[in-house]
Amino acid sequence: MSHRAGKTRWRRFAAILVSGVAACAALGVAMGQGALAASFLISGQRFQVTADTLTARGFSVYGMVDVTRQGERVPVQVTGARHSTISGLCESVVVDVPVLGPQTLKLTGGRERPIExxxxxxxxxxxxxxxxDFKGLDQGIAQGEITKGxxxxxxxxxxxxxxxxxxxxAASVILTDVHVTAVALSAGTxxxxxxxxxxxxxxHECS
Structure with missing residues (x-):
């Protein structure tokens, strides 16, 4: 009898885990569609982003410090693009779950038609x-003077x-075989x- 109850609790635990991770995925998609504000405290969890190609018009790179809910400061390089198209996108994050071990949440898209x-x-x-491949590249510009991106x-x-x-x-850039370790991604659309x-x-991280 107690064994059967334990099995029921395990199933409930697994169901809660899957729904919780799925909710995280939905949250990421909502943010990508501009449904959430871009300003947020980061989790601090690194995730992998790869793409076959990324084409950007209006490109910028600058340094920042992101902050977690626990107050940890994470130095980052912010890459921005006014408009971009992405082919062959893959995003993955590994979550270590007690009992179950590591689980990989993976998002893919833009294989047949590019992401915008x-x-x-x-x-x-x-x-x-x-x-x-850059066009109209300026390196060493003061961050406060960035206007192209x-x-x-x-x-x-x-x-x-x-x-x-x-x-x-830069006015524009084309990147191929892109590999990124990120702590946050946001977009208007x-x-x-x-x-x-x-x-x-x-x-099973993106590679």
């Missing part, structure tokens, strides 16, 4: 690309934003053809 985004901001701790209004008014810090901007969100047992 406006006012896109990626707060990253590392990023790389197999090839980067966007700066989040919340960032510009933040005490962590240094207007005299090192910045970069984020339209994803062929969106797929799933949970996978163990570690």
């Amino acid at each position: 985004a406006s006012s896109l901001f990626l707060d990253t701790t590392s990023q790389s690309a197999g090839q980067a 966007p700066i989040s209004p919340d960032d510009r008014s933040s005490r962590f934003f240094d207007p005299n810090g090192f910045g970069q901007q 984020f339209n994803i053809p062929g969106l797929r969100v799933r949970i996978e047992q163990a570690r």
Whole structure:
């Protein structure tokens, strides 16, 4: 009798876990569609973002500090784009769950038709690309002087934003074979053809 009750509790636990992680996925999609404000405290959890190609018009790069709910400060490089198209997108985050072990929440899209985004901001701790082709590139510009690409209004008014810090901007850029480790992504609009969100047992990060 007690064994059967324990099994019932396990099933309830598993159901709560799956619904909770699915809710996190829905939250991410809502934010991507502009349904949530871009200003938020980060979780501090790193996630992987890869793309076959990312094309941006109005491109900016500047330094910032994000803050977690616990007050931890996380230095990041913010990459912004006024308008961008993304092909072959993959986002993944690994969550360590007691008893079940690591679970990977993965979002993919833009395989057959490219994703379109406006006012896109990626707060990253590392990023790389197999090839980067810039037009109208300015490196070493003061962050407060960036005009070709966007700066989040919340960032510009933040005490962590240094207007005299090192910045970069370009009229446009094409990036291929993109790999990013990020702590936050926000966008005014984020339209994803062929969106797929799933949970996978163990570690299956985007690569």
